[in-house]
Amino acid sequence: MKKLIYTLAFLATSFKVMAHPHIWVYTDLALKTEGQYITGLNINWSFDEMYSSAFMMDADLNKDGKLDPSESEAMQKQVMEKAVSSITPFIMLKFEGKDTFGYKLDNLKIKYDEESEQVVYNFDLKLHAPRKLEGFHKLAIVDKEFYVAFEQSYDFKIPKSCQFDLIEDQEITIYDGLVNPEVYQLSCK
């Protein structure tokens, strides 16, 4: 029995539980449509205060605690230049069961809300080829490493002919099976 207890003690101290995430992003999405077609998304990311302060240390060049237009522009340029590695990997789109990569990111605006102490990204995702609105679609913003935790909003702006569920998708897991990421399941008539 003693041996069993010691063996279990070893196992208990050696197993790994996850310390992540380190960065929190609160997201808001709006579906962009033209007639019966989805043309893209408007995405809004509000970063947590800790990351925002790190961001501002680099961005706020005159150290006035604000993000001036020129500072904002410089950061927008930097972020867009690296969008392929800093934004795109988190976005996953599945229209009618088909994964979609054909899109570009545009109109990035970066602001700093002094009251909430949060940096906010707002940008458009424009599909190269519009997709039929009718059908079942899955949209997710996920970091598979779970270094960044994306909190999805229930205020998903969609056309009247659509409805959505924000669910922890049990079919998919990240982070060694510990997390089922939140996914928008969108169905439109």
Add this chain to the structure above:
Amino acid sequence: MKKLLLVLSLILSASHVYALPAISAPNKGAELEQVVKVVDSKTELSLTQKILKPIKVQVLKWNMFINREIPKYMKTLKHNPSWLAIISALFAAFVYGILHTLGPGHGKMVVGTYFLTQEANFLQGVWLGFKTAFAHVGGAVLLVLTTDIALRSVVMNPDQHMYLLKNISFSLIIFVGFVMFTQAILHATGKVKNTGCSHCNHSHGHHHSHGHNHTHSHEYNKKDTFIALAIGCIPCTGSLLILLYAMANNILFLGLSMVVFVALGMAVTMIILGVVTILGKKKLVDKLFTSNKHAHKSKIVLETSGAVFIMLVGLLLLWVNL
């Protein structure tokens, strides 16, 4: 042989794949099912997974809770630095440190293997826990206070920016494994009598009377320091974020105090790991190996296996990172 396999299986149980560094994000949009793991409902979880998963999920929840609370405490410190706010923030930092150390990483595995296969006392377990924790947090303090780099990108993508440090860390692990391996070989050939080896002087007819026992504590300290550096030299991202926030809001002293408490929390977890492993070794492994006629040989095999295992872990980590 069975006993050796038991010990090796214990070591291996501490080394699941998520001890490896994270794979970088794909550089283009990714298929949902490629990026995330699709759960096959037919896949049966092993008994260990079934037992551990709810515990892991619960600790993850606590972790997420405390990670979210830290900015709130820091905001309160900034706007209303009362004693209550300070004590609450320091306590939160301490809990953060405990939970943070339970996170993914190779550190616990290396320390566990080290104590499982080497001779060490409880004080050494405590000391190594402290050194490792303070090295990990100290790296973040140094980075923030002495460098002038784009910290935003460091905290957003630590893997990329800490590439060199990671290589140094993994090389040090290989080095420690190599030192342990050399000592095990010297022990096997009778050129060195390992501390705590009760069989060395009488089990196989040769004596080690060349008076070198006094050097063992120094050797241990050196190995111990290398292990602490190897594990701790990658700066703690959580502490980095706390310090950056503190710096940006002119509460640097409070930020520094908080990361000291983060380090204390980390030290507590590492100390518990070290002490439990040493205790387990003394009560289980040593008994298994001292109770048979091949005790000396078994001990050497155990030391050598531990050394080789640590070297392999270091090599694997380095290979993945390069």
